[in-house]
Structures are given as structure tokens and as C-alpha cells.
Amino acid sequence: xxxxxxxxxxxxxxxxxxxxxxxxxxxxxxxxxxxxxxxxxxxxxxxxxxxxxxxxxxxxxxxxxxxxxxxxxxxxxxxxxxxxxxxxxxxxxxxxxxxxxxxxxxxxxxxxxxxxxxxxxxxxxxxxxxxxxxxxxxxxxxxxxxxxxxxxxxxxxxxxxxxxxxxxxxxxxxxxxxxxxxxxxxxxxxxxxxxxxxxxxxxxxxxxxxxxxxxxxxxxxxxxxxxxxxxxxxxx
Amino acid sequence: xxxxxxxxxxxxxxxxxxxxxxxxxxxxxxxxxxxxxxxxxxxxxxxxxxxxxxxxxxxxxxxxxxxxxxxxxxxxxxxxxxxxxxxxxxxxxxxxxxxxxxxxxxxxxxxxxxxxxxxxxxxxxxxxxxxxxxxxxxxxxxxxxxxxxxxxxxxxxxxxxxxxxxxxxxxxxxxxxxxxxxxxxxxxxxxxxxxxxxxxxxxxxxxxxxxxxxxxxxxxxx
Numbered sequence: 274x275x276x277x278x279x280x281x282x283x284x285x286x287x288x289x290x291x292x293x294x295x296x297x298x299x300x301x302x303x304x305x306x307x308x309x310x311x312x313x314x315x316x317x318x319x320x321x322x323x324x325x326x327x328x329x330x331x332x333x334x335x336x337x338x339x340x341x342x343x344x345x346x347x348x349x350x351x352x353x354x355x356x357x358x359x360x361x362x363x364x365x366x367x368x369x370x371x372x373x374x375x376x377x378x379x380x381x382x383x384x385x386x387x388x389x390x391x392x393x394x395x396x397x398x399x400x401x402x403x404x405x406x407x408x409x410x411x412x413x414x415x416x417x418x419x420x421x422x423x424x425x426x427x428x429x430x431x432x433x434x435x436x437x438x439x440x441x442x443x444x445x446x447x448x449x450x451x452x453x454x455x456x457x458x459x460x461x462x463x464x465x466x467x468x469x470x471x472x473x474x475x476x477x478x479x480x481x482x483x484x485x486x487x488x489x490x491x492x493x494x495x496x497x498x499x500x501x502x503x504x505x506x507x508x509x
Numbered sequence: 510x511x512x513x514x515x516x517x518x519x520x521x522x523x524x525x526x527x528x529x530x531x532x533x534x535x536x537x538x539x540x541x542x543x544x545x546x547x548x549x550x551x552x553x554x555x556x557x558x559x560x561x562x563x564x565x566x567x568x569x570x571x572x573x574x575x576x577x578x579x580x581x582x583x584x585x586x587x588x589x590x591x592x593x594x595x596x597x598x599x600x601x602x603x604x605x606x607x608x609x610x611x612x613x614x615x616x617x618x619x620x621x622x623x624x625x626x627x628x629x630x631x632x633x634x635x636x637x638x639x640x641x642x643x644x645x646x647x648x649x650x651x652x653x654x655x656x657x658x659x660x661x662x663x664x665x666x667x668x669x670x671x672x673x674x675x676x677x678x679x680x681x682x683x684x685x686x687x688x689x690x691x692x693x694x695x696x697x698x699x700x701x702x703x704x705x706x707x708x709x710x711x712x713x714x715x716x717x718x719x720x721x722x723x724x725x726x727x728x729x730x731x
Contacts (some may be wrong), residue, residue, distance in 0.1 A: 299624065333670040333709070334671065338688075342702045402625055434574070437573035437576060469576050
């Protein structure tokens with residue numbers, strides 16, 4: 274049956290969903306995560322505390338719980354805007370669950386990046402008359418984000434692995450397509466090995482790339498901190 | 510009151526929590542044993558053993574845990590391998606093996622980093638004082654490694670607790686699955702998932718606090 278091109282097209286459709294979901298989730302999470310990272314670094318308590326609570330609470334939760342929750346209740350959040358019959362497409366319910374979790378993780382990565390920069394840089398630019406937002410935008414963030422590129426690429430592999438969970442809420446991603454195939458042909462061993470190999474090739478290449486990439490000089494402490502973040506959030 | 514629903518369905522919430530705890534503890538023990546063994550392979554002087562260790566780590570780290578769980582749960586019985594004749598025991602043990610295999614790969618990387626972190630001069634000194642390879646490993650390298658690996662292992666433990674929720678996909682009625690069952694019976698999604706959330710936080714947040722404390726103490730000792 275694996276000589277039938279229709280089977281491979283079926284896998285292909287799943288792969289497109291998996292990759293699309295990963296890319297969209299990472300982009301959404303980056304924007305939201307950046308906001309929360311800045312929130313956590315803020316000197317105003319009423320911004321810092323809620324941001325900290327968000328990041329710490331969400332990171333302490335299983336991503337599957339968030340995905341399942343938005344799979345069930347995702348539509349109801351948008352009904353006040355789009356009307357009572359609105360059904361959130363499954364793809365976007367998946368994006369919601371994945372992004373909520375990933376944004377908290379990226380917020381932590383970005384914050385770690387900002388904190389590893391020497392304080393003198395911020396102080397110097399403030400002394401030169403730049404405002405706090407200007408300092409962030411022109412001095413701190415460009416450097417911090419560059420430092421964090423490898424860690425963020427590592428996170429991308431985690432997101433790709435996590436997308437395999439959206440099958441539970443009805444997104445036809447790679448794993449879900451595979452499950453449809455093996456319930457039809459009763460060959461879970463072959464199908465799961467193929468699915469695992471596809472994930473493996475993508476994630477292995479990305480993780481090797483992220484290991485090779487080093488876009489700035491990074492201190493030993495920063496590296497240790499990053500591996501710790503990676504362990505906690507990447508194992509997910 | 511948030512969480513009150515837990516007392517309406519105690520066997521699903523507290524029973525589920527108990528399965529989550531069991532799976533976490535057993536999975537962590539399995540991952541520690543397996544991970545340490547693989548780490549020793551990865552630093553061994555014999556090249557094929559090192560390759561085997563590396564292949565294990567890369568395979569399990571770069572494929573999703575759910576795929577591994579499905580394989581253990583559906584694939585192995587077709588090859589004639591079942592963990593238990595009883596269906597419930599079989600899925601629980603499949604989940605346990607999956608947890609140990611997947612997190613074992615992460616543990617292996619941490620332990621390997623710890624072993625390589627020990628100053629080479631110490632190893633050479635121990636060897637030239639007449640200690641065998643195994644003695645050097647046991648008396649010199651492992652005690653120092655132990656201290657270095659505690660904080661990162663804590664992070665893996667937290668990830669493991671969260672990842673036990675994936676066992677729900679193969680039918681283990683742990684905490685998340687319990688909440689899903691309650692939701693499907695009552696349609697009270699907010700209450701059911703908020704309760705599960707609180708129970709998960711009750712496991713992961715104290716674990717994180719303990720780990721931070723340990724980390725600080727171990728740093729002072731150094």
C-alpha cells in the first residue's frame with residue numbers, strides 16, 4: 274500500500290498542517306512572549322506582577338490541558354464578537370492552546386537574554402539621554418534577541434513535537450493522518466515508524482542547526498540558564 | 510468555589526491525581542536509571558557504545574512523546590509484546606515505559622554534561638594513583654556529577670509531571686483524562702479544567718520552589 278501515491282499525499286496534507294500550525298504558533302507566541310518579557314522586566318509593579326504570574330502559571334501547566342481546553346471552549350470566547358453560531362476552526366483552536374503555552378516559554382527565554390546583557394549598556398544609553406523604550410528598542414532587544422536565536426530555534430523543535438497533540442481536538446496533523454491510515458489498513462507499526470521518522474528528520478536538523486548557530490558572545494552563566502530553560506520547557 | 514467539583518467526582522479528580530503522581534514517580538525513577546546508564550555509554554571509551562548512546566538520545570529527543578506512546582501501546586502488542594495481560598495494566602505500563610524512555614534521553618544528556626564537567630586532571634590523577642576505570646567513575650566522577658546535575662534534573666522532573674498528561678491519549682485515566690470525562694458528563698468545562706489546572710499547579714509549583722531552593726544551597730556548597 275505504501276506504493277500508492279494517495280497515501281503519501283495523505284501524509285503530506287498532515288505534514289502541511291503540522292508545519293503551518295508550528296510556524297503560526299511560533300509567530301503569535303513570539304509577539305505575545307515579547308510583550309510578557311517586557312512586562313516582567315518593567316519597573317511598575319502592576320505590570321510586573323501580572324506578567325510574572327502569567328508566565329509562571331502557564332509554564333507550570335501541561336500544554337495538552339491548554340489544547341484540550343481551547344478545543345472545547347475556544348469558540349465561546351469569540352461568540353460575543355462573531356455571533357452565537359461562530360465555530361472556531363480547529364486549526365485556530367490548536368494555535369490558541371499552543372501559543373498560550375509557547376508564549377510563556379518564549380517570554381522566559383527573552384527575559385533571560387535581556388538579563389544576561391551587562392547592565393552598563395542600559396545605564397550608558399540612559400545616561401546618553403535615550404528614554405527607556407528607546408533603550409529597549411535600539412540597544413537591549415537587538416542584542417538580546419540575537420543571543421536568543423539558538424534557544425528560540427530549539428523551542429521551534431519543541432513546538433513541532435507539541436503539534437502532535439492537536440489530533441486530540443480534531444486537527445488533521447501528521448500524526449492524526451497516520452492514525453487514520455493505520456485504522457484503515459491495520460498497520461500501526463509501519464505507519465508510526467514513518468510518522469516518527471518524519472518528525473525526527475525535521476527536529477533533528479533544526480536542533481543541530483540551533484546548536485551550531487551562535488550569533489553573539491554568550492557568557493557561561495547565560496548558557497547554563499538557557500540549558501535549564503531548555504530542559505524544563507523542551508521536554509514537553 | 511473553584512475546585513468544588515472535585516468533591517462531586519472524587520474518583521476522577523483525586524483518583525486521577527493519584528495516577529498522575531504514580532506515573533510521575535515511577536517514570537522519574539525509570540528515567541534516572543535509564544538516563545544514567547545511557548550517559549555512561551556516551552562517555553565510554555568504546556566507540557560503538559558511544560554511538561549507541563547517542564542514537565538513543567537523538568531518537569527519543571527528536572520525536573514526539575505521543576508517537577512513542579502510541580507505538581508502545583499499539584505497535585508492540587502486534588509484535589507479540591504486551592506489558593500485561595490486563596488492559597488497564599497494559600496501558601499504564603506502556604505509559605510508564607514511554608515516560609522513562611523519553612525523559613531518560615534528557616536525563617542522559619544532563620548526566621553526561623555532569624560527567625564531562627569533572628576536571629580531567631582529577632581523573633588522570635585517580636587513574637595514576639592506581640584506581641581502576643570503574644573505581645574512578647564511582648569514587649571520583651559520580652559524586653561530583655551528582656551535585657552538578659540536581660538542578661537540571663529538577664527541571665526534567667517538572668517537565669515529566671506535566672507530560673504524564675499525554676498518557677490520557679492512550680487511555681490512562683490520570684488527572685487530565687478525569688477532567689475530560691467530567692466535562693463530557695456535565696458540560697461544566699470551566700470548573701473541570703480549572704480544577705485540573707489547580708491540581709497540576711499544586712504538583713509543579715512546589716516542585717519548582719524546592720528545586721530553586723536546592724539549587725541555591727548547592728551553589729553555596731560549591
